[in-house]
Amino acid sequence: MTNNVVLSVTGIGKTYAQPVLWDVDLQLHRGEVLALTGENGAGKSTLSKIIGGLEAATTGHMHYEGQAWSPSSRTAAEQRGVRMVMQELNLLPTLTVAENLFLDNLPSHGGWISRKRLREAAIQAMAQVGLDAIDPDTLVGELGIGHQQMVEIARNLIGECQVLILDEPTAMLTAREVDMLFEQITRLRARGVAIIYISHRLEELAQVAQRIAVLRDGRLVCVEPMARYSSEQLVNLMVGRELGERIDLGERRIGPPLFRVNGMSRGDKVRNVSFEVRQGEIFGISGLIGAGRTELLRLIFGADNRDAGTVAIGLPPQPVSIGSPADAVRHGIALITEDRKGEGLLLSQSISANIALGNMPAIATGGVVRGAAELALAQRQIDAMRIRSSSAAQSVGELSGGNQQKVVIGRWLERDCQVLLFDEPTRGIDVGAKFDIYALLGELTRQGKALVVVSSDLRELMLICDRIAVLSAGRLIDTFDREHWSQDQLLAAAFAGYQKRDALVAETAPRISA
Ligand SMILES: Nc1ncnc2c1ncn2[C@@H]1O[C@H](COP(=O)(O)OP(=O)(O)OP(=O)(O)O)[C@@H](O)[C@H]1O
Ligand SMILES: [Mg+2]
Structure with missing residues (x-):
């Protein structure tokens, strides 16, 4: 079995102002996916960064492919085949997708960068993660954050790799992209690559990993075969306390409409979206990556310029003029963004x-x-x-x-503020803390506020929302009530706009030319 071990970690500890990791022993086998979990702040990223050359351990030592391992930098680790997709994106927004992908390795010809080869290689790399629709010459800063994450993943799939660490790779992805990523993981495993997979999404871990390691307060509390645990047992392991099965947002009354959005539009990103949110209501917005969810919130908030559309707020809602985020804040609207770094x-x-x-x-x-x-x-x-x-x-x-x-x-x-727009509020938040945040949302509704919540996690929306609207290709396809929704219907609606758009093009083309 020992020759199957590609990386081993012994007695690793890390101290900043205070110790954050203690005495971690871990062995990673070729061709396996090891799930690394634990609460926020448990030390998962820190351990990963030590393996990937971004941080130095305070104590302990590591071995990689039979030799002592203490990479001096991320680049040094990457050159030897140890790579890490970081939790916080690390791309250069002012460079193109292609340039970001091959930053360390630009194809050159006698010192000149070959644009053509760069483009071709980039198209190939992006097809692997399903980004064929994106022009490799697009600036990364112009991409949505979900697509940026896919570029970061694609960057790490290029080139030789024996150990791949994925730190919350799916936090900003929706189901389709997650499937695509899992296909790549299967391919890498077959090649013998060992993968450390960090996530708070339990169903993903069960699907992708063979073993699970749990960190609690900087200590490794277990390393076990995944199949040994049910999902409830996993939650207990991670959080170290019992969590309720269901959530109780507490007693609340849904009042009259407090917030109204009418005909919101911007190019083909957001098309004529209208909806209404009542006092004390949680209104969910679901959809695939690129469906226009974040764009819609930004338009409402005045962060981008709209082509058309109005916003009304109050009891009853009165039209307000919002030309900038400052206007929105003045009228009592808040936007809690998904991109905490940006x-x-x-x-x-x-x-x-x-x-x-x-x-x-x-x-x-x-x-x-x-x-x-x-x-x-x-x-x-x-x-x-x-x-x-x-x-x-x-x-x-x-x-x-x-x-x-x-x-x-x-x-x-x-x-x-009376209206709060949340974009992926629990992204990267551990299972226990998610419930803390749901409780906070419940508290806000009791204060009579209207909440709009965008989330890629459909189950989360079904757990906390009173109604869910589904965006697809920029259109609001349908709005479902708690009593009348099913996961299948919500998913079908998420795809509906794309089919409809193709049908529409076919339908309207002859009329336009007539
Ligand atoms: N540069 C630093 N200086 C001081 N403390 C740090 C530093 N980086 C991390 N820490 C601390 O180390 C602890 C572990 O952090 P780490 O980022 O490894 O947690 P994590 O398990 O990845 O959590 P999350 O699920 O939230 O990503 C935290 O308490 C954090 O505050
Ligand atoms: Mg982390």
């Missing part, structure tokens, strides 16, 4: 500064921030959402991915 957070600043941002009126007198008020505000959110941190003064860049997401949400919870 739009959400100042990574070098403290938790309290980040939460204070956007809550200035509550903690400032005459334009001067009251330090004590800022701290109290931050501490309230740290407690409410169980943000794992050393103190409110810790910089956000030092938090684990899931805890950064909690800070993004915490910032908006303190604000006085």
Whole structure:
């Protein structure tokens, strides 16, 4: 069995200001997928970064292909075939897709980069992950975040690889892309590649992994064959406490309409979308990647320019003019974005500064921030959402991915707004903490706010929403009530727009020419 071990980790520990990993022993076998799980802040990314050359261990040692392993950098690790898809995207937005894919390895001819070969190689690499529809000359910054994640994955599938670490690879993907990724994983396994797969999505782990390793508070608490556990047992293992089967958002009353969107349109991304959300209601928006969900929220919020469309808010809803995010905020609309690195957070600043941002009126007198008020505000959110941190003064860049997401949400919870637009609110958040966030959403509805929630996780929407609208190819196809939905119907609607669009083109073409 020993010659089947490609990588072994012995007694690995890591200490920043405080220890975050203790004495981790782990062996990785050729051709296996090892699921690595645990709560937010348990140390999964840290362990991965040590293996992948991004961080140095404080204690312990590693072996890779029979030799001592202590890569000095990510590039050094990649050259030897140890690669990592990071939780936080790492692409250069001002370069094209093709350039990002081959950054370390641009095809050249006598010192000149061969554009043609670059293009061809990129098309091939992207077809592997189902991105054939994207022109490799597109700037990465122009892609949606889900597609960016696919580019990051494609980048790591290129070139030699013996060990591949996927840190939350599917957090921003929907079912179709996940299937595509799993096909690639099967292909890599057959080639003998060992894969460490980090995810909070239990059903994915059960589907893809042969063994599971659980980290709790920086210690490895078990490494076992996956088949040994039911999903409830897995949750217990990960969280170390019992979670309820169902969720109870508490007593709440759904009132009259509070928020209305009418005819929202932008090019072919968002086409004539209208809906209404009632006071105390959670309104879900489902759809495939690229269906226009994020774009719709951004248009409502004034973050992008719309071609047409109006927004009304109040009891009863009165039209408001929104030309910028500042207008939206002034009218009591908040957008909690999915891209915490790009739009959400100042990574070098403290938790309290980040939460204070956007809550200035509550903690400032005459334009001067009251330090004590800022701290109290931050501490309230740290407690409410169980943000794992050393103190409110810790910089956000030092938090684990899931805890950064909690800070993004915490910032908006303190604000006085009537309508909250959530884009993937539980992305990268562990199973236990998800329930904390659902409880917070329930609390917001009890305050009479109207919530709009975009999520790629259909089960999550079915768990928390009163109604779910399905977007497909930019159109709102249908809206379903809690009493009248099924997973099959919701999925069928998600695909409907694409068929309809082809049919429409065929249908309208002769009429246009006539
Ligand atoms: N640069 C750093 N400085 C100080 N502390 C850090 C640093 N990086 C990570 N930590 C701490 O190490 C702990 C483990 O973080 P890590 O990112 O490994 O967690 P994780 O298991 O990947 O969590 P998540 O599920 O949220 O991604 C956290 O408490 C985090 O705050
Ligand atoms: Mg992590």
